Amino acid sequence: MAKKVVFLLVFLMMLALASVTAFAAGVNETEAGLTQDETVAINTVNPEEVRINYENEYADLFFNPDLVSEENFLLDVVYKRDFSTNSQLRYKFTGTVVDGTVDSTVVMMMYIKVDGEYKPLYCVDTKQGELTNAVEGSFVFYTKAELLYLGSDKVNEVRFVIFKKGEEKLELGVNLQITDMLIVVKNLTPIERVKVEFNQFIQALPPYSS
């Protein structure tokens, strides 16, 4: 029995190591045995482990509040409040890769400042339902996340860590972009509240006919 447990542990460690290595070294998805459908999400290979791996190596860069890119040389990020759900804190994040090409992939990891420290800002509604704060793409990005603070007196300090996949060493301004955004989620005005909340108790309307 002990042999079986040891074998299982070794097998799992090798699997995790192989996944991290494949991601960090930029092995393409086909070689890594992934389907085309999975290429958009970074999180197909143990995303939490990948995140921790990167954070361990680049914490000084990723979480230094003084290090911010002066220009968006890798990715332009746009955020919009998402009213397609009932959550007031749900936001959509879209990004356009600057000079995107088929051959290169850009990774975006999202963080939010909590009590002075950056914590992962996890994507919601991911296709496979996994936990990840990262998305990747060659030309366009899209993800959704729940911010933390509601009201004009609390600012959501969101940090986007953006880098080219497969680079051996990340360097700010060279292959690493760090973009900070301050997002204030306003409480809805009375009219807006009517719009969003008026019918919380009403089910989908029956079709009218004239």
Add this chain to the structure above:
Amino acid sequence: MSLQAQGFPFRFVDAIFSFGSNTTSELKDLSEAELKTAKDAYFKPDNIIVSISLDSNQWILPENQAHYQSIWNDAKQYYIPVIYSKKPDKILTKDDWVLNTNKTCTIIDFPVLLPNELISWFGDISISGNYSFKGIKSIAILPLENVNETVNTVYVYDEETVHVYNVQIDPNALPKNFYRNLPEALKNQDEIISASTLGDTFPKLAQNPAIPIYLDLYSSTRMQSVQISIPDALVLTQEEDTESGAEGQRVEGIRESILLNQRDSLMASLSANTATFSDTENVYKLDASGTLNYKYLPASEVNEIDISAAFIHALSFIELRRDLLNKVDITLSSIKEEKGVFTFTFDYTLNGFRVLVYDNRANSTGSVSSAITIKASADRVLECRWVMRRFNPLGNYHQYSNSFIDLVENKIMSESPDILRNRLFAGIEEGYIFDASKRESLILYPSWIIATSPDKEGTQIIWNFIPMSEED
């Protein structure tokens, strides 16, 4: 709803229609029910959009969605007549149009700026001199602008100005609650996923910021494939057959299908690639790829500018030959006017998706156009170019991904990355495309039809067609 399904009154129209002397007064020969059928088929929105304020969420209601017809009937019966009968409460610039200000509203969007006279004819509305907009491109019903429970605010957009009306809600119309609650109702269902605009989400990629896109990777739409072919009666004989008896049969078939009541009066001239029928006033030319060109030869002096009369001629020209097409709808897609001559274009549409025509015979880069272009005056049809095809939809519907992210990251990047090289999106739509020069029967699969431009003004358009991905 298609005319095909309802059965257009060919015999009636045939009886009243002749190119030599047709005028609007002949319309009175149509029964009210038959006339209404024709009007309903051509007078309908391109889209009904429920838009929610402060962000870019939109729900685009498909024609078969339960609320689509309710909203359209409401607008037609209770709002459009009112805006022609009273003065606007205020007039705003086009920057104040709801899509630019993200107001909560329901938008009824027509495919083309409809002139007031045509709306009057379509809707049987008597229009007074109170209105000052040049036509209607879109109408927005805003339930939150006026706190009075019996009043809805209506914006009328004519591409240059926005006319604002406070409209007393008719007791028989949909209540204010309906429009106020619509976003919530749509939010709580899975049938229609909310859309965003390209300009709001990827502004650096947008030549046209109003293009609606679906962001979710798993967003999909229901479509089917369709077989198209040149209608049997219009297939020209091969050269070796021209001396046989088949030629005579072919000529008769074309005469019956195309020339109608002029079938006995025009001279025929046939070659392997063209059939021409003409007299001193009319020329019909049908080529081997199924394109019909008609021209009225005498120099036509325009005595009266009447878009309704011109449109009726165009509509009749199409409807009299409609049985050649089988199962497809036809929608008005553009109107231009020059010195009293109106140019109308019409698209084939299948379940609400446009079937566009690609043609590279005029230039090497090719162009995408509507299937039917008709020039008409108040007196008659002057010219027509019509790429004729018979449509046979195939089998079951399937789900096809309509995600913009999937399109760009998976389809374009792997199949046509050049689309994204120094270009902006001028148009993105799901539909069908066929090559006008192809003579053989084709199966059309759902396709992305993408227009890109190298410049922000969109002066040069490059067309791209990418097959849509069928979902498992």
